Amino acid sequence: MEALRASSLSSFHLTKLSTRHCSTQFEKTNLNYPPSRRPNSALSSFHRNKPQFKLFNAISSPFLTESIDPPEKETEIQNPEEQFDWFAHWYPIMPVCDLDKRKPHGKKVIGLDVVVWWDRNESEWKVFDDSCPHRLAPLSEGRIDQWGRLQCVYHGWCFGGTGDCKFIPQAPRDGPPVNTFKKACVAVYPSCVQNGIVWFWPNTDPQYRDILLKKRPPYIPEIDDPSYTKLIINRDIQYGYEVLIENLMDPAHVPYAHYGIMRVPKRPKSVKADREGGRPLEISIQKVDLNGFTAKQQFGASTFIAPCVYYGFFSPGGIPDNGSASSASTTEGPSSLVSQKRALLVFFCIPVSPGNSRLIFTAPRNFSVWIDRVVPRWIFHVGQNLILDSDLYLLHVEERKIRDVGPSNWQKACFVPTKADAIVVSFRRWLNKYAGGQFDWGTKYSGALPPTPPREQLLDRYWSHVVNCQSCNLAYKGLNALEILLQVISFASIGIVAAAKQGMISAASRNTLVTMAVLCFVASKWLSHFIYKTFHFHDYDHAFR
Ligand code: FES
Numbered sequence: 001m002e003a004l005r006a007s008s009l010s011s012f013h014l015t016k017l018s019t020r021h022c023s024t025q026f027e028k029t030n031l032n033y034p035p036s037r038r039p040n041s042a043l044s045s046f047h048r049n050k051p052q053f054k055l056f057n058a059i060s061s062p063f064l065t066e067s068i069d070p071p072e073k074e075t076e077i078q079n080p081e082e083q084f085d086w087f088a089h090w091y092p093i094m095p096v097c098d099l100d101k102r103k104p105h106g107k108k109v110i111g112l113d114v115v116v117w118w119d120r121n122e123s124e125w126k127v128f129d130d131s132c133p134h135r136l137a138p139l140s141e142g143r144i145d146q147w148g149r150l151q152c153v154y155h156g157w158c159f160g161g162t163g164d165c166k167f168i169p170q171a172p173r174d175g176p177p178v179n180t181f182k183k184a185c186v187a188v189y190p191s192c193v194q195n196g197i198v199w200f201w202p203n204t205d206p207q208y209r210d211i212l213l214k215k216r217p218p219y220i221p222e223i224d225d226p227s228y229t230k231l232i233i234n235r236d237i238q239y240g241y242e243v244l245i246e247n248l249m250d251p252a253h254v255p256y257a258h259y260g261i262m263r264v265p266k267r268p269k270s271v272k273a274d275r276e277g278g279r280p281l282e283i284s285i286q287k288v289d290l291n292g293f294t295a296k297q298q299f300g301a302s303t304f305i306a307p308c309v310y311y312g313f314f315s316p317g318g319i320p321d322n323g324s325a326s327s328a329s330t331t332e333g334p335s336s337l338v339s340q341k342r343a344l345l346v347f348f349c350i351p352v353s354p355g356n357s358r359l360i361f362t363a364p365r366n367f368s369v370w371i372d373r374v375v376p377r378w379i380f381h382v383g384q385n386l387i388l389d390s391d392l393y394l395l396h397v398e399e400r401k402i403r404d405v406g407p408s409n410w411q412k413a414c415f416v417p418t419k420a421d422a423i424v425v426s427f428r429r430w431l432n433k434y435a436g437g438q439f440d441w442g443t444k445y446s447g448a449l450p451p452t453p454p455r456e457q458l459l460d461r462y463w464s465h466v467v468n469c470q471s472c473n474l475a476y477k478g479l480n481a482l483e484i485l486l487q488v489i490s491f492a493s494i495g496i497v498a499a500a501k502q503g504m505i506s507a508a509s510r511n512t513l514v515t516m517a518v519l520c521f522v523a524s525k526w527l528s529h530f531i532y533k534t535f536h537f538h539d540y541d542h543a544f545r
């Protein structure tokens, strides 16, 4: 929380990624893909329906040094080599620390329903199509049986880690081995664990079985460095991937949308500012290509690796750019970084469905590490959820307005005259030039956004976070139990006082019991309010901040 509060994205320092340390989930797995069950048949229709790519020349120079140019005419991109294939990349699903090995987990990622489960026979996380080959019941509602197989709880079919059907209870033991038929198998996605996150490759075609050997998810060495902390949070959010990632790329909103809950870098005394402290920002975009871009800022740089990763360094106190950024630009690994205080903000932004996304966020740092080891993770999540809530409604509404004008018209609809918006503009430029203007949902969705729910559901924390967070879940249950205990003590104390006959207990004891009853009752009420605000719903009113 403090790391998130203590920083904004305007103070990043540059680092390079390397692609090592990925623990493979399928290198030694003999995947068994039944052709009729391959989800990539749906993906094929996505690709068939790719829209024409267009380019808005919102930034005329690849290295932005002046204010942002107004949008210019569209340029069609015809070269297929320059087209971003949304389905040829690794996608993060969930942090391992928030997955329970005892049960399967259903997740939606890029419109695909997948089930993530721990295969104890191979000691690996597996990612399957969340659909039983028998009658399509969700496997994520199933269980892990005593032999470590994934069991569909509708009729009891059981599956091994390679997707093979191990057992069909209804098949006669002396009949044909129908469980060995290809159609009895579940489609398996290539998957791996990297940086403490389960990733999957969104195509079950056998040609991608060894995709990890050719292409790996982006790797952030500091997340795995034991000298850094690595508190992680996941949150489902009711606005889409595009709005999520551009918001994280926007340092200018931090002093306003998160006023009072995030620390912002001190401004020079010479710069005039309002109460919130907004000011001109020096941002330049160094490179926009098919794979993303890097943005240089006053104190460093941040990097977008398409489609999901946006990260950057910052140094507490804001070390100027004269060498610190370039010294961080190394592939030597974390050892070269520990000589000074450093922290990263790493965002994994996941498209879920139109109008829905998932954020996995971690802020590794190599100082004050003991705090994260002493303070439970859920305490940090209180502040991080508040930060996410504080601009959630703004972005939910903004997304609907972008939808109304059409995502590829973003640069026409928005007026972005200052360099403070340069990273956001570059992201939109990348989207329009290479990636079709938005995530490619193909024919799976109509393009309509879900209706806006009541505010209490929009900012709901329980279903969007608590049930998916091991730490918050445990704290939620523990605090609820404490609330009940306080009520029991309160009522029991009153009961004893009321039941005790005159002279049975002293006046001092009576007063003590009454005081305890009142205190416990007040504490339980306060705790009830705290639980609701922390784990369910905390409305956010900017007007009175
Ligand atoms: S639907 Fe899964 S066993 Fe019948």
Ligand SMILES: [Fe+2]
Pocket (backbone or CB within 6 Å): 233, 377, 378, 381, 465, 466, 469, 470, 471, 472, 473
């Ligand atoms: Fe949590």
